[in-house]
Amino acid sequence: MSEDSHRTRPSSRTGVSAWRAERGIRTSSRPLIRPRRCVRMHRPARWGLGAAGAGIAVIVGLEVSSLDDLNPIRRTISEHGMGPGGWIFGCAVGLLAAGSVGIGVSLARRKLAGVLGTVALMGWSVGLLLTAWFEKHDWSVGPSVSGSIHRVGSFVAFLCLPLAVVLITGPWRRRERSRATLVAFGLGVCSVLWVVGIATMVFVGTRNGVPWYRVMPLGLVERGLAVTEVAALLALGVWAATPGSRSLEPGFRAGGTAGSAANLTPPHV
Template sequence: MRVHQPARWGLGAAGAGIAVILGLEVSSLDEMNPIRRTISEHGLGPDGWIFGFAVGLLAAGSVGIGVSLARRKLAGVLGTVALMGWSAGLLMTAWFQKHDWSVGPSLSGSIHRVGSLVAFLCLPLAVVLITGPWRRRVRSRATLVAFGLGICSVLWVVGIGTMVFIGTRSGLPWYRIMPLGLVERGLAVTEVAALLALGVWAATPGNRSLKPGLRAGGAAGSAANLTPPHV
């Protein structure tokens, strides 16, 4: 199997999941306020399995992208673990429904919240670790885009954390001091775009990270070949 093939499958699965979620968003505009209601609201009700299936596709696609990145030595151990953490968090949100506040809190809703937190924190960490300029490799447009989106995702997370802190200090519910649905969608769009940029990079043939020692050896070998023979 070609090392970039899992990333191509991953992009296909992730794209399909994203398309389904976008369809749910458009079809529910008359029923759900996207500024206040979170994306996970689609998981409630008898048709909630559609949302769960779509998130599961996104999680599976992320795993495929991570496999290609690891096989091609484009991601370190920490970056790979963080990317798998994002996938695991997505699977948790897909399998467990969020709180249905018309009924009350539930164990499923608590697990869903933990999964969402893990996913939203792990993806920016993974992207920054994998595409950071301190990693020695050939840069590409996809890595630059992914790194920029990763930094934007970090800023989203910091902003949300700041709002939670302000809400805690002021005694107000943190989800009341910001348009939660809009903020969550902004974070989700940024993180998914970063994931797709990673996928494009992993699916493109010819990108391979070389260890510094190998590069030095290659350079030394080239220099040796240019040395004229002794007479």
């Protein structure tokens, strides 16, 4: 090999930089990193969204078909479960509960939800199952064990979901934010405000001797809270089912390949 060819080779790291600069090769101070495969869509979240969507569709159908018989301003959603066709409403709520469990499983497996958030989401599902299994009771004829369990299940469900959504999607948990997490967190905060407003009205009414169910248009308020919470749940499901953002590993430049990195390597000394 000729003496001139040896002179063209860099003999140190500084020489490598000068050699690249002379030949117009751009360098970057960033570490070479390699793209990692995206996280696959979790099957439980997809099934959960499907089950929840089916349950919601059935409940909406019951609402539309009973507009002439059921006053949505004063009558609660659970009254669809009373009567011979109550099993349809029970099945719909059961589907919503099962779908919520599927979404929670995906969130836990992907480490998107902590222990408290997962427990709260499971509390929502358990509350829904109690609501579906134990029929609403007509309290004008006296107390009932089934009606009491139904009421407790409703309270647990409506209280647990806002807590779960805020705990799982809170901005203090993660730096990267997606549209689904922002939507879910906003709806979770709105659900909390619904609950606080209802509790305040009940407290004021109780102090004035007004029954809690007469303090507000109960059916309208319950439907507003239910729509907000179900929308937050669906946003969680979309987030759990969507592949994660592409992460990077040391070893290759982002967006590049091993071959492209090798092309920037100067001749060996």
